[in-house]
Amino acid sequence: MIPLNEFTETLIGEEPHAGEQCVLIRIAGCNLDCRWCDTPDREKIIERVETDELADRAVKTGRPWALVTGGEPMNCDETPELLGALLSREICVLMETNGSFSLEKVPPEVVKSVDIKTPSSGFAGRFMESNLEFLDKKDVAKFVIADRNDFDWALNEIERLDLFSKSGVIFSPVWEIMEPKVLVRMILDCGLPVRLSVQLHKILRIK
Numbered sequence: 001m002i003p004l005n006e007f008t009e010t011l012i013g014e015e016p017h018a019g020e021q022c023v024l025i026r027i028a029g030c031n032l033d034c035r036w037c038d039t040p041d042r043e044k045i046i047e048r049v050e051t052d053e054l055a056d057r058a059v060k061t062g063r064p065w066a067l068v069t070g071g072e073p074m075n076c077d078e079t080p081e082l083l084g085a086l087l088s089r090e091i092c093v094l095m096e097t098n099g100s101f102s103l104e105k106v107p108p109e110v111v112k113s114v115d116i117k118t119p120s121s122g123f124a125g126r127f128m129e130s131n132l133e134f135l136d137k138k139d140v141a142k143f144v145i146a147d148r149n150d151f152d153w154a155l156n157e158i159e160r161l162d163l164f165s166k167s168g169v170i171f172s173p174v175w176e177i178m179e180p181k182v183l184v185r186m187i188l189d190c191g192l193p194v195r196l197s198v199q200l201h202k203i204l205r206i207k
């Protein structure tokens with residue numbers, strides 16, 4: 001059974017695929033407690049649902065994407081089964097994860113957005129580096145940037161992990177802490193093919 005925190009129809013808020021219509025499946029629970037977390041009620045369970053029933057509900061919305069997020073979706077043992085059930089119903093699947101659990105059981109067709117925690121979050125170093133072998137060019141490694149220290153740390157990690165050879169790389173400003181235009185300047189000055197992602201759902205004030 002999947003512990004469900006939220007099930008709603010909305011737009012994907014961040015890269016990759018920002019702006020696309022989706023059904024958002026938020027799985028309750030997380031193994032971290034990040035300083036910038038925007039899901040304070042992440043432990044709340046509104047209901048427990050069988051994976052097949054949840055996949056059926058998602059497909060019935062008619063939206064082209066299922067966004068599986070959390071909390072931390074890989075904190076739930078049945079998430080890989082849910083991902084497979086969604087894919088078998090021919091809906092595109094994007095999963096947001098903090099990368100601290102193995103992604104070995106995640107079907108390769110799932111688009112992954114892996115949030116590599118920066119120092120300001122309080123959880124730098126929690127990314128499981130063996131997950132690099134499960135990333136490919138459709139996926140993104142995301143760094144949420146609060147300040148110059150996060151930015152420089154992220155550049156070091158990109159080089160150390162050779163990230164550009166594995167996936168896309170996006171930087172996202174911490175909401176109301178890092179001005180997007182300041183981050184844009186830093187990205188342009190660094191000369192690397194980093195992409196900016198802003199949190200569309202917050203700008204539009206939608207879920």
Ligand code: SF4
Pocket residue numbers: 030031032033034036037038039042070071072098
């Ligand atoms: S991993 Fe995500 S859901 Fe969990 S505490 Fe950090 S920001 Fe919040």
